[in-house]
Amino acid sequence: MSIATPTYASRTSVTLDAVGALLLAVLWIAPLAFALWAAFHTPQGALSFDLFAPVTLDNFRTAWAGAPWPRYFLNTTMLVTVILAGQLFFCTLAGYAFARFHFPGSDLLFMLILLQLFILPEVLIVENYAMVSRLGLFDSILGIGAPYMASAFGIFLLRQAFKGVPRELEEAARVEGCGWTGVLWRVYIPAAKPVYLAYALVSIATHWNNFLWPLIVTNSNESRPLTVGLSLFAAPESGVNIAVISAATLFTIAPLLVAFLIFQRQFIQAFLRAGIR
Amino acid sequence: MTSPAPFIVLTGITKSWGDSQGVAGIDLTIARGDFVVLLGPSGCGKSTTLRLIAGLETPNTGRVLIDGKDVTALPPAHRGLSMVFQSYALFPHLSVAENIIFGLRVRGLPKAERSERLEKALSLTGLKGYEDRKPSALSGGQRQRVALARAIVAGHPLCLMDEPLSNLDAKLRHEVRQEIRQLQQELGMTVVYVTHDQTEAMGMADRIVLMKNGLIEQQGPPEDLYEQPATAFAASFVGSPPMALLPAGKLPPALSAGLADGLIGVRPEALRLAGAGEAGLPARVTGVEFLGGETLVYLDSAAGALIAKLPGRPAVVRGSDVQITWSASDRHLFEAASGKRISNPAGLSAPAERKTGRMV
Ligand SMILES: Nc1ncnc2c1ncn2[C@@H]1O[C@H](COP(=O)(O)OP(=O)(O)O)[C@@H](O)[C@H]1O
Ligand SMILES: [Mg+2]
Numbered sequence: 353m354s355i356a357t358p359t360y361a362s363r364t365s366v367t368l369d370a371v372g373a374l375l376l377a378v379l380w381i382a383p384l385a386f387a388l389w390a391a392f393h394t395p396q397g398a399l400s401f402d403l404f405a406p407v408t409l410d411n412f413r414t415a416w417a418g419a420p421w422p423r424y425f426l427n428t429t430m431l432v433t434v435i436l437a438g439q440l441f442f443c444t445l446a447g448y449a450f451a452r453f454h455f456p457g458s459d460l461l462f463m464l465i466l467l468q469l470f471i472l473p474e475v476l477i478v479e480n481y482a483m484v485s486r487l488g489l490f491d492s493i494l495g496i497g498a499p500y501m502a503s504a505f506g507i508f509l510l511r512q513a514f515k516g517v518p519r520e521l522e523e524a525a526r527v528e529g530c531g532w533t534g535v536l537w538r539v540y541i542p543a544a545k546p547v548y549l550a551y552a553l554v555s556i557a558t559h560w561n562n563f564l565w566p567l568i569v570t571n572s573n574e575s576r577p578l579t580v581g582l583s584l585f586a587a588p589e590s591g592v593n594i595a596v597i598s599a600a601t602l603f604t605i606a607p608l609l610v611a612f613l614i615f616q617r618q619f620i621q622a623f624l625r626a627g628i629r
Numbered sequence: 630m631t632s633p634a635p636f637i638v639l640t641g642i643t644k645s646w647g648d649s650q651g652v653a654g655i656d657l658t659i660a661r662g663d664f665v666v667l668l669g670p671s672g673c674g675k676s677t678t679l680r681l682i683a684g685l686e687t688p689n690t691g692r693v694l695i696d697g698k699d700v701t702a703l704p705p706a707h708r709g710l711s712m713v714f715q716s717y718a719l720f721p722h723l724s725v726a727e728n729i730i731f732g733l734r735v736r737g738l739p740k741a742e743r744s745e746r747l748e749k750a751l752s753l754t755g756l757k758g759y760e761d762r763k764p765s766a767l768s769g770g771q772r773q774r775v776a777l778a779r780a781i782v783a784g785h786p787l788c789l790m791d792e793p794l795s796n797l798d799a800k801l802r803h804e805v806r807q808e809i810r811q812l813q814q815e816l817g818m819t820v821v822y823v824t825h826d827q828t829e830a831m832g833m834a835d836r837i838v839l840m841k842n843g844l845i846e847q848q849g850p851p852e853d854l855y856e857q858p859a860t861a862f863a864a865s866f867v868g869s870p871p872m873a874l875l876p877a878g879k880l881p882p883a884l885s886a887g888l889a890d891g892l893i894g895v896r897p898e899a900l901r902l903a904g905a906g907e908a909g910l911p912a913r914v915t916g917v918e919f920l921g922g923e924t925l926v927y928l929d930s931a932a933g934a935l936i937a938k939l940p941g942r943p944a945v946v947r948g949s950d951v952q953i954t955w956s957a958s959d960r961h962l963f964e965a966a967s968g969k970r971i972s973n974p975a976g977l978s979a980p981a982e983r984k985t986g987r988m989v
Contacts, residue, residue: 519715520714523685523712524712525735527683527685527706527711528706528731528735529732529735530706532707534735538720538731542720542722543722559857628636
């Protein structure tokens, strides 16, 4: 049976796959599509789904004037940057230690870190709240970011990536004069570049969208990220309508959407490569 | 070969990992400028010995001296040596040029000197024009050259190589063998080279250190190992086709050298067909391989299988019965139990000793 003449069965299964994928895509894109529709129409037009309803940019003007968005953008940008920087730093060092150094209890310690993956972050909210308050980090960017920096997922991912690097590369670097920091910097980190890229993209997307924890740990506009700002803005008591909320939603997710469109290829490739290892 | 100030000295080196024995006790002296080959079957501890010299392993006991300095506790970077790995260990994310000057960069050499040395290493290894390629875009032979270039660029007096040719095809291996030897002599480097291939060792070495089970079996110039094997193991490992080792008890009395037990070793080229009236070992021809100038004759006898290398094209065919013999001066005698060479058996005409006192 050649490839040129697929059987009836294989043809139907391909069709089913395509239909399923399409269905999922439509379901996934629907809220976004609605937001896009609503943001450019009056509230009446948005809900009537009248294709010829007049298009307007008023919603964006109203939304932008309704809250300190530049501050929220700044806060979110600082937040994802601080978290990513902390994660890269801690996970790199921990991953390297678990991949290449043997110290008493290293296996047990690694197991404990892996166990962390089984704990829902929400379970820890009260404990984290108490800890962040004790550290005097309440209502600060660092306070929102701190609980996520020593990421178990990141440590695991980088440990696996480092373990996949041939030993002889490290030995060659050591013969050529590298100490352990030099080996890490010149051999392991460059070798794990695709993993870093994948991890960074996931981390940024996750923390750009994170809501519950920042909501609890912030109470001023100086530290609120976009998600919390948007929820305050859209709260029923503020009296804004669905069209304005849609407009605000669109510009809060815009940077992420644009980044995804730019990095789409790297995003997918990074995941494939990280998975193959 | 022992010059007044030896370059590398290993004394009482042992290395094991739990039950796994790497090196069981090694004393070794290497002279400056020598090309020394560590030879032996797989798992005999060659790589471990090399890695102990490199500082990639720390010995359980014993000391490592390089250039008169005790380096036992020093990391590889402080031993002033370079290394070529079996897999070449090129950094995949760096270009050829960056791979070669990796160590110079780590050591913070100024840019001008880096590029000057790079140029020299590139031309010595014939890699000009490949500077900007990534290792993945190179052939096996080219990668091997990059590894060589990286090893010579720093100008270290000592270079360690662990089976650097084992990933190349046979023809290339032969070429590169000569090139490495030439580079070593041009640059006056001391090279410690690991291989399990005895032809490679014979062709390249100033001295061969033959190892077995984590110990040195015999060391010396290639011709010594060939002509005066210290043990039956050395006799069978060096030389191709291997030396025939025949139990004396199973040989006709005229050929048994008066030994009741023990092994009699004869090189394939020392075997010949017995003339009329001459004492011989009856054997059956099991195969004939004509090589042009000579012929390999595979034989089966009461004392076991053996291979004879006969000149020209002898008149033997598969299945025929022949009488095989050798001169007393060409035979090597070994003790049965220990495999040790019987260098001068009392009352016997021993094989002529070429040079005495060079065996270990
Ligand atoms: N890191 C290690 N851990 C445990 N055993 C090892 C290690 N390195 C080498 N060995 C053992 O030491 C012995 C000699 O190894 P090696 O020096 O690599 O042999 P070769 O002569 O083939 O290069 C082998 O039996 C090997 O299993
Ligand atoms: Mg080896």
